[in-house]
Structure formats: structure tokens, C-alpha cells
Amino acid sequence: MTKIPLDIGDYADIKPVYDMLNNCAEGFKKYCILLTAVEIGIFDRLVVPQTIRDISHELKTDLNIISNVCEALKIMGLVFERSGLYENTEISNLFLRTDSPLAQHNVLKNLQSGLRLWENLPKILKEGPITLSEEKFFANNLIHSLADEALCGELQRTVSIIAELPEFKKAKRLLDLGGGHGLYAIAFTKINPDLVAHVYDFPGVIDDTRKYIEKYEAERVKVISGNFFADDIGEEYDVIFFSSNPGGKNPRIVPRIYESLKKNGLFINKHCFYSKGEGSKNILLDIEWNLTTFEGVQKGNKVYTFNGDLFYDEYIELLEKYFSIINIVDSPDFTGYPLSKIGDTLDSKIIIASRC
Numbered sequence: 001m002t003k004i005p006l007d008i009g010d011y012a013d014i015k016p017v018y019d020m021l022n023n024c025a026e027g028f029k030k031y032c033i034l035l036t037a038v039e040i041g042i043f044d045r046l047v048v049p050q051t052i053r054d055i056s057h058e059l060k061t062d063l064n065i066i067s068n069v070c071e072a073l074k075i076m077g078l079v080f081e082r083s084g085l086y087e088n089t090e091i092s093n094l095f096l097r098t099d100s101p102l103a104q105h106n107v108l109k110n111l112q113s114g115l116r117l118w119e120n121l122p123k124i125l126k127e128g129p130i131t132l133s134e135e136k137f138f139a140n141n142l143i144h145s146l147a148d149e150a151l152c153g154e155l156q157r158t159v160s161i162i163a164e165l166p167e168f169k170k171a172k173r174l175l176d177l178g179g180g181h182g183l184y185a186i187a188f189t190k191i192n193p194d195l196v197a198h199v200y201d202f203p204g205v206i207d208d209t210r211k212y213i214e215k216y217e218a219e220r221v222k223v224i225s226g227n228f229f230a231d232d233i234g235e236e237y238d239v240i241f242f243s244s245n246p247g248g249k250n251p252r253i254v255p256r257i258y259e260s261l262k263k264n265g266l267f268i269n270k271h272c273f274y275s276k277g278e279g280s281k282n283i284l285l286d287i288e289w290n291l292t293t294f295e296g297v298q299k300g301n302k303v304y305t306f307n308g309d310l311f312y313d314e315y316i317e318l319l320e321k322y323f324s325i326i327n328i329v330d331s332p333d334f335t336g337y338p339l340s341k342i343g344d345t346l347d348s349k350i351i352i353a354s355r356c
Contacts, residue, residue, distance in 0.1 A: 031115075033072050034096075035108050042073070043096040049085035095152075102151055107339065110145035114341050117291050129293040134246065135202040137294065143208055146244070146343050147181035154336035154345065158270065159187045161329055161350065162241075167266045171195055171238035175260065177228060178245035182209040186218040188241070200224040200233055228253070235260050243270040244345070246297070249309040251318055258322040261355045267323055270334075272304045272348045273312040281346045288342055303342070316351075323353035 005011060037043060040059050052070060056063045070086050073079045078092045088097070095104045117130075124130065162168050168188075174197040176185035185197035199209050203225040213221050224234065229247065233256065240257050247253045248271035257267055272281070280286050285303040293299055298307035310318060319325065329350040338344045 030072075030076060031111070033069055034076070034078070035112060037069065037073060037078070038096055038105055038108055041098070042070070043078075043088055043092050044098050046079055046086055046088045047093065047097065049082070049087040051084055052086070055086065102148075104148050104152075106141060106144035106148045110141050110343070111339065111341055113141060114288065118288070121287075121291070124291050129291055131295060132292050134294040134297060135204045137292065142343065143180045143205060147183055147212065149336055149339070149343060150181075150183055152336055154334060155183055155187060157334040158243075158350065159184065159191065161334060162188070162268060162352075163191050165266065165326075165352065167264065167354065168192065168239060171266070173237050174198070174239040174241065175200060175234060175237045177233065177240055177242045177257070178247065179209065179241070179243075180205055181212050182218075182221060182223075183212060183216075184241055184243060185221050186212065186216050188239075189218055189220045196220045196222065198222045198224050198234065198237075200226065200228060202227065228256075233257075233260050237261050237265060239266045239268065241268045241270075243268075244343075244348075245271070246294075246306055249273060249315055250306065251308070251310055251315075254318055254322060258355060263355060265355045266326075267319075267351075267353045267355065269319075269351045269353075270348060272346045273315065274302065274305065274309075276311040276313065282340075282344070284340060285342065285344065285346075303346075312349075319351070319353055322356065324356055326352045326354055328352070 040061070042055065042059070045055060045058060050058075052063065052067045055061070055070065056066045059066070070079060070081075074081055074086070078089055078096065079086050080089055081087075094100055095102050097103060098105065120130070169192065171192060172194055174185065174188055174195055176182060176188075176197060176199045178201055179185055179199035180201055182199040185199045189195050189197050197220065199206070199221060201209060201223075206223045206225045209223050212218075213223070226232070229252070237260055240261055242248060242253075242257070248269060261267060274281075280302060282303060286301065289303040290299065290301065300306055300309060316325070327350075329352070331345060331347045331349065334350060335345040335348060338346075
């Protein structure tokens with residue numbers, strides 16, 4: 001018969017385990033509150049002060065629960081309350097209202113998709129990763145989440161670095177290879193009035209690229225659909241920008257980029273590299289990376305790695321056979337903030353090189 005352990009001194013303190021569980025439970029519940037507030041339109045309503053009864057009536061919610069939700073949002077620093085009237089804080093007006101140019105709704109949805117994937121971890125451990133097409137992986141919400149994230153600092157910092165290059169200032173034709181949402185190409189044309197930019201990506205992704213081009217009225221941004229491992233990427237470019245892409249460390253792409261550039265043209269590679277013998281950059285992202293697999297493509301064990309990738313020193317050595325390296329910029333100078341999800345830039349680098 002099992003006895004009740006009455007002497008707690010005989011056992012290790014449970015506090016470390018409970019602290020971990022408490023952090024998990026509290027973080028998840030706060031996320032659910034924030035996601036719900038966005039989905040039902042609380043932040044869109046609280047541009048002007050409203051009472052709890054006003055909010056409940058307009059959103060058709062349970063009065064008691066919405067009262068507690070608004071109080072939680074106040075504790076989280078997302079709304080404030082004066083004399084019974086609730087209103088958005090500045091940060092909510094900037095990032096959580098639907099009509100804000102910096103709205104982060106797609107990031108919240110992408111986090112939700114990732115959490116749902118993690119719920120399948122027991123099954124995936126037994127049966128193996130979920131197979132997706134590479135095109136579908138990027139054409140879903142991820143591309144929009146990456147766009148929202150980029151607009152909050154990384155795009156501006158990256159573009160400002162490249163804008164100072166004399167070769168960029170004189171450029172007339174740019175290729176954003178695997179450019180996805182196309183925001184980098186759009187931004188480049190905004191700061192160089194003589195530049196025409198081409199965004200190259202899968203056909204299913206390019207459909208979304210066109211929407212961003214239209215949204216930002218980027219008349220000098222064009223699209224090219226294809227698979228750059230197999231299809232022609234064009235030629236006579238002054239600049240090729242290659243960022244956060246599965247082919248970023250693949251040696252097969254380097255000579256093709258060389259051939260597509262004009263003499264003295266710029267190749268700008270912005271990716272997360274691994275050194276030989278380097279361990280995990282983030283074990284949770286390593287696991288998440290391997291919860292899915294791409295059709296016809298073999299992923300590596302670490303996040304953002306693929307079979308055939310070169311280590312950093314190997315990539316630099318290969319690059320120097322075709323290009324003269326102008327500068328290498330480390331991540332603190334351009335990256336955004338981590339979200340513990342696929343899309344985090346980790347310790348990426350921007351390698352700026354000129355065709356010999």
C-alpha cells in the first residue's frame with residue numbers, strides 16, 4: 001500500500017518545477033487574452049474612451065468576462081482606465097489596431113499556427129515531421145508575419161546600411177531573390193528614384209507580393225515567378241539582394257548570382273550562418289524547425305539549415321572566388337526582436353560583396 005509522504009524534508013523542493021509551469025501557464029493565458037482582444041476588435045473600439053458596458057454591448061460579449069479581460073489588458077500595459085473609461089495605450093494604437101500601418105495581427109496568427117504545430121509534438125515524435133511543400137510553407141501566413149516583423153525596425157536598419165553604398169546609389173536594376181513580401185525591394189525603390197526592382201519567388205508567393213506592391217504603390221517593382229534552383233533568374237542586375245531564404249548558404253547559388261550580375265555589381269547576402277562545430281543557436285527553434293519537412297528538400301538538424309549548406313568560413317571562401325567582399329555587418333546593427341518562432345533572425349550577418 002502506498003503511504004502518504006508526511007515528511008516533506010525527505011523530498012526535493014518542487015518550486016523549480018512549479019515556477020516553470022507557472023511561467024508557461026501565465027504566458028499562454030496572456031497570449032490568449034491578447035489574441036482574443038485583437039480578434040474581437042477591442043483595440044479598434046478603444047481608440048476613444050469607453051465604459052465596460054459600452055464595450056460589452058458593441059462587441060456582444062459577456063459583461064463579467066469582458067470586464068476581467070479589460071482589467072487584464074490594463075495590467076499588461078495595453079489599455080488604461082480613468083474613471084471607469086478604458087482607452088488604448090500608445091503601444092496598442094501603434095501595433096494592435098487593425099488600421100495601423102504597423103499592426104502586428106499577422107504575427108499573432110503566426111504564433112498561433114506555431115503553437116498548434118507544437119501540440120502535435122507527441123504524434124510527430126512517433127510518426128515523423130509533417131510534410132509540406134516549400135511554396136505552401138511560405139505562402140501561408142508566414143510571409144505576412146515576416147512583413148509585419150520587418151516593418152518594426154529590421155527593414156529600416158537594413159535598408160539604411162545598403163542605402164549608403166556608392167554602388168547602390170548608382171544602381172538601376174535590382175533583384176530581390178526569394179523576396180517574398182517584397183518590402184525590401186519596395187523600400188529600395190523609394191530611396192533610389194532611378195531603381196527598378198524585381199522580386200523573384202514561387203508563383204504562390206508572388207500573388208501576395210503583388211498585394212504589397214499595390215498597397216505601397218510601388219510602380220517600379222516587378223515580379224518574377226519561378227524556382228531559383230531550377231529556373232532562370234535573369235541577368236544584367238546592378239544589385240542582387242538575398243535575404244532569409246532556404247538557399248542562402250547553398251554553394252550552387254553563388255555562381256548563378258555571379259553570372260546574373262553586371263561587372264562590379266553588388267551581391268548582398270543576409271542570412272543566419274553556422275560555424276563548423278557550432279552547437280544550437282536556439283534549441284526550441286531547432287525542434288520547431290524539424291516539426292515539418294519540405295517535399296524534395298532535406299532540412300538540417302538545426303534551425304535554418306539544409307543538406308548541402310556551407311559553414312560560414314566555407315561560404316566566405318567560396319564567395320571570394322567570385323566576389324570581392326566589401327563589408328560584413330553583424331546582427332546587432334540590423335536585426336529586430338526575437339519571438340521564439342521561425343522567422344527570428346538570431347545572429348544573422350549581412351555580407352556585402354562586389355562582383356570581380
